[in-house]
Amino acid sequence: MGRYLIRRLVQAIPVLLGATFLIFCLVFALPGDPIQMLAGEKRADPNIAAILREQYHLNDPLYQQYLHYMGGVLTGDFGETYTGRAVADIMSERFPVTVQLALIAFAVEAVIGVAAGVSAALGRGKFLDNIVLISTLLLVSVPVFVLGSIAQLTLGVQWDLLPISYDENDPMSLLLPGIVLAAASMAYITRLTRTSMMETLRADYVRTAIAKGLSRRRVIVRHALRNALIPIVTFLGADLGALMGGAIITERLFNIPGVGGQLAQSVYLREQPVVIGIVTCLILIYIAANLIVDLLYAVLDPRIRYA
Structure with missing residues (x-):
């Protein structure tokens, strides 16, 4: 039973990585600019938008963004929203x-x-x-x-x-x-x-x-x-x-x-x-x-x- 449990836990690792990467790709493939969404109907300030994109690694290739995100997840850090609120706090409420x-x-x-x-x-x-x-x-x-x-x-x-x-x-x-x-x-x-x-x-x-x-x-x-x-x-x-x-x-x-x-x-x-x-x-x-x-x-x- 112990060996079976360990084997199943090891098998769960590629499942978790594959599913999260697939969701990661689908979410970032959605049309629209998330930084522009913060400004609503107004045009976002280019300087502020550039700072936010750099802060949230939006200028990096997709695989680098995913690796950065999963590195945080392994330490219990699910990141934060584009308004600065921790995602872990939102999940703890919901x-x-x-x-x-x-x-x-x-x-x-x-x-x-x-x-x-x-x-x-x-x-x-x-x-x-x-x-x-x-x-x-x-x-x-x-x-x-x-x-x-x-x-x-x-x-x-x-x-x-x-x-x-x-x-x-x-x-x-x-x-x-x-x-x-x-x-x-x-x-x-x-x-x-x-x-x-x-x-x-x-x-x-x-x-x-x-x-x-x-x-x-x-x-x-x-x-x-x-x-x-x-x-x-x-x-x-x-x-x-x-x-x-x-x-x-x-x-x-x-x-x-x-x-x-x-x-x-x-x-x-x-x-x-x-x-x-x-x-x-x-x-x-x-x-x-x-x-x-x-x-x-x-x-x-x-x-x-x-x-």
Whole structure:
């Protein structure tokens, strides 16, 4: 296990370098001058613009800019914006809010999605199974901004059950956007659980467990569900990073000052250091989540061993 862990960590290095360099190239390939963006509609002063370009290494070749940036990242320095604010300070303000939102969405999709999928698989072809299939299809089909607006109108305004806007002093204000953010992923988890569970229930070892006279609950939980969770855990691990990086519409809709809104704003303002810093952190989260998922395989299925 130790060798496998070290090997995976070493393999993560080229992934991190390749992904950050690709994002670096894409961000700096965007049209427009980031220094001119600071001046707005007015023309930037040539002397000040030249000083800023020299200060932020904008006159250097792209590979030199990337090496300079990665050298700072290795020491914990993500650089600063063109207005002089440290990128690390921006991320320290934005990431905790997005992490809370993503964890709520993750818990909602994992608990409700798995429970609904198992229930549908056990009652295949019955009323509950049909309801699950129709509702998940509806959740996948409806856009996030439409679903969020409906949730705000019904649950927030008409029924007054949950806050419709973010309030840093009210933890419940993240529950409704968390549900909206998790809706599509929850539908996929439900369908994936249903399919995986039905395949597992037809396996020989499950039939053997039933033939031995084990209780239905023990057969489902200890034998069928445990093995059916392997593809579900894979999806959940990859989806955790997607929840954090793909919450732009949800954060805008519920006025949440998170990473998604900051990322969209920074792309528009051509704030390359902010965009690259946020994306670098998201890549690290993806790598860590995938590593945890791989290690969980051996826990879920004893037949899986890492040399």
